[in-house]
Amino acid sequence: MASSLYSNAQHVDFDSVLAMDDPGMISMFEALEASGLRGFLGCPAVVYEDALVDFFENASVRNGVVFSTVGGQIVKISEKLFAESFELPVEGLEDLSEMPKDSIFDARSIVSLSGEQINLSGKKNQMKMPYRLLCDIVAKAISVKAGSFNAITVEKFSLMTAVVCGVKMNWAKFLFGILKKMVAVKTKQAKGFAIQISLLLATFPAVELGEASEFPASKILSKKTVLRFVSINDRDGAEEISGAAAKKAVSKKRTAADIEAVVPKKKRTSKKKSLSSISSLEMVVVAEEALVVEPLDVEEPRCSSADAVDLIIQQVLDETRADEAPADTIEPAVAVEKNWFDLPYEDIVKKWEAERPVVTA
Incomplete structure (x- = not known):
């Protein structure tokens, strides 16, 4: 089923989220828009499931270009087509290893919930709520990584730094590089970009795409789903705090071994006659x-x-x-x-x- 290709995906309804009453959330989404990712993250949410299955089954990379056959027709996706279709920036950093260290240093304080620099090997609950959501967006919609989405990684935080600190990125090259990894046989890159690939396939008139499917509303970030995200994360945070407090309280209790050590064992003695x-x-x-x-x-x-x-x-x-x-x-x-x-x-x-x-x- 093609639905497995976007089980962890996220898309953004910019018009809806920018109309929220939450200044923090609005500021974060405005930073995403300013980075040049609105065309990629906010394109029309249409999915052609049958065409997606064909595309990934037959895709390969030749000379830096993605080739595949869909419905018996050859499709060719170049980096230029990819960039123009989503109006992606083509100037700036091409590799995350080039991210300025001082920008990462500043971002660690900007996103921090406590005001102190966050731990890059920790969890996203160290961050303010808008940046927890940003962490999900870069993990699911941009880098398309499988695994735990609560953990902070260097790659995810570098992508967040580019958005938070306004670092210019060549998003066209970076995102197209992820697409090439998706279709490469030897890589473990998760499959994604379901909406974007569907739109790219629609640019080939000879390709039979099949029936279109609406992208699940629960995976589109709108005012409603963002509020739900906040509610769930607030609850999980409260449960985690209460769980930690309970664990600390239990650790202060004397264990069975401690009690056994303090209370002397009753010696077995033979019964004496009265x-x-x-x-x-x-x-x-x-x-x-x-x-x-x-x-x-x-x-x-x-x-x-x-x-x-x-x-x-x-x-x-x-x-x-x-x-x-x-x-x-x-x-x-x-x-x-x-x-x-x-x-x-x-x-x-x-x-x-x-x-x-x-x-x-």
Whole structure:
């Protein structure tokens, strides 16, 4: 489709933009007009899509002249025809490398939004709004470069300098040189000049151009589209500023690594038994040791560890109460009969049996 040949193109409706209420925009478009580019940028916006496709498929450069066949007819476009068709200046600088350094120096301050010289390796949002639009015009309609249109390049800024500072350019030679690059096989120059080539093809009576198409109104700079450009760039600028502020705020926040470094990691420790568990265990051991008695002729019933613990606890409580009781409440110890050996043997045995402790649950 031929529409791909002007997907990034721009054209200028000078009558419309020069009637705007924006002094900055008017000044910029007046500078474009004074540079001699009005005939090229503001020519009638008509496109012959079928003829354009034929032209680029068959075009080549021979001895500095562009040749092609359109609808079976040979067309020949010379630099002279190119210059006369668009009333382009034929005097002045022919190469951008010849641009005066002092003019570039001055332009860097003239277009600057902050008043300081802009960075030539930066973005166009450093510039005042009219010059952001001029940057788009030189990128899309003059140099016809593919890629990012937000970045400033030396080539684009040199073209802007020629317009802003009124440096005389041989626009006929410069623009025709771009056309030759478009049709050269070995170059990566983007295809463009859709309106201009269509008008040039219309100068050949024998060429069948096909049906004409109107150039998209959205790609023609008029009062309406310029205001839209300003609105979009204002919004994008505000979003970029807010995005930068948010990024700065995030950078001030402590990262997860910082937090991890400050907050000590919780050490893994084995679970310790509670004091009550230890005490219970010790009491069970004591109870079991206390229950070890001399064997009796009669086998006594065994008690469980829990019963032993209860028994020990009860003994401790009894002893505590006994220690805390008044002295007069303590029963006197029973005196041991000193002459037990005088008793008969049977009485001694009965006395022993009566005094033998019996351990029960």
